[in-house]
Amino acid sequence: KIEGMSIGDSALDFFSEKQINNFFNYDHLPSDMKFRISEFYSKEDMKMDKYDSMQIFYKPEDKKFILHGVLGHVDCSNKNKTECNKVYKNIGNSISSIFENSKGEKDTFKHFDDKSGKSIVTNYSFKVNNGYITITYTDWSNEVDWPDNVSVDASTTEVTNWIRNDYGTKE
Secondary structure, eight states, rough: OOOBBBOOGGGGSSSOHHHHHSSSSOTSSSOOOEEEEEEOOOOOOOOSSSOOOOEEEOOOOOOOOOOOOEEEEOOOTOOOOOHHHHHHHHHHHHHHHTTTSSOOEEEEOOOOTTTTTTOOHHHHHHHEEEEEEEEEEEEEOSSSSSOEEEEEEEEEHHHHHHHHHTTTTOO
């Protein structure tokens, strides 16, 4: 669960359809629209316990808004790199202890949104049931205006494969 939400839940158990439709989405980016990504932020009327923002993944034509992915972000703009890395390691250790029988895979690469090639992403993924749990630390370079962040993502294999195939734009 991420902020109480799990794969297979209906977003309607947490939000009204109007709220969901008013969340920021990524429909303007290249995608085959197999899934919609909706993003919302922790604020007074929607206070989150652990995360500063979240993304949910659901099929656009699904009127029940069944969740196929849930992602929580921790914004590190008020933390230095050491503190942000500590958040990443603490979350990773916590999830590792839950899935102690699963072998996690670590991957480090340059973030494709930073054309300077200086932003580094570190992922730690666990294959679980029909999906993945991934903890990510994004160390943005000074060449971009985004703050470093840590995220936790629970997604079905279908969503993970869709993202890995450039949101369905390449097969």
